[in-house]
Amino acid sequence: MHRQRFIAVLWLALAGLPAFANDALEPEVAAIERLGISANWRETTARIKALSPQRDSLSREQRQRLDFVRLRALALSGDETGAIAGFAVLLQEPLPAALRVRTYSTAINVAANVEQWVRAFTWLDEALSYLDEAPEESARLLGVASYLHTLVGEPGKARELALRELDLVDKSGDEHARCVALSDIAMAEDYSHQYREGERWHRRQIDACMRAGNTIFTANGKYGVGKALAAQGRHAEALEWASQAMAEFGKAGYAAGEWSTRLMLAGSLIESGGDLERADRLLADTLRYYRGQKADTAIADTENLLARLAEKRGDLAEALAHYKRATEATASAETDARERRLAYLQVQFDTAGSGCCGAASAGCCWPPSC
DSSP states (O other), rough: OOOOOOHHHHHHHHSSSSOOOTTTHHHHHHHHHHHHHSSHHHHHHHHHHHHHHGGSOHHHHHHHHHHHHHHHHHHTTTOHHHHHHHHHHHTTTOOOHHHHHHHHHHHHHHHHHTTTTHHHHHHHHHHHTTTTOOOGGGGHHHHHHHHHHHHTTTHHHHHHHHHHHHHHHHHHOHHHHHHHHHHHHHHHHHHTTTTHHHHHHHHHHHHHHHTOOHHHHHHHHHHHHHHHHHTTTTTTHHHHHHHHHHHHHHHHHHHHHHHHHHHHHHHHHHHTTTTHHHHHHHHHHHHHHHHHHOOOHHHHHHHHHHHHHHTTTTOOOHHHHHHHHHHHHHHHHHHHHHHHHHHHHHHHHHHSSSSSTTHHHHHHHOOOOO
């Protein structure tokens, strides 16, 4: 897909804005960027708001860097739709190549999380055309491609891309990038049902993310270890990891992570014969949340666990009712999966003859230099 060309009028409109970085405010801008990775999104948003009276004194690039952090925080707060709209606006601006690819990478993840598949794959294809201008972002984009391939049911390709991502970041020495790369490999193993391998990669993820100071990805690693242990029937260990992950997601203000962990925690409580009343409360809250999100796969998972809970209590009629609702949600989820696959194939078809050789769509001809 060809890069969008910015019209001369836009440049004229920007002519009166500061062209160079405000050296006096640069330390605060850089501090906010670091905070966006290590702190709760509320703290990051508050710091951006505190700087807003001086926004006109910032250069265009400084403002764009803050906008990127603000939109990422908005997504973490649960307003993915607002974040996607903001990213779409930001990507219309004349961004530095590295910031553009970074923005694409984050925007693609957010779009995929709310199942805007055509937008996600289209943005990935657009981002590829900037790699020659921002080779330092190659690893980040490989990670995004790995994530999307996992979600469209191509875990083998996802793992291959994530391993290439890890190879690049190992050479760069960037601990934050290494943290993310390890999480991509672990997720590909999870989706392949290679739970022991997934556990091993998640443990490496935790170590790297702790060194990088990335609280959300550290919590994600602990969630991943817990889920892998639960899949192996080691529920007592899984409960400990789930408790740690839920506390850390809560501290970081990442609601989506908390809800996923509640579901995993409830499952291990049921299968280990633990506190069934607590499991019931967790599942009731989780079901309300996922129905509000219209997240069919998560609804199906929750209904299946409610059915298992009813079986544990000897209430077969209640179990049957939950299994029926789980089947209905699964059917809707399978429709979503087909739509996801069609969006993937549509972008593959549309870009097959493009200058970037359709790498976004299939990953099959990703430039070797990436």
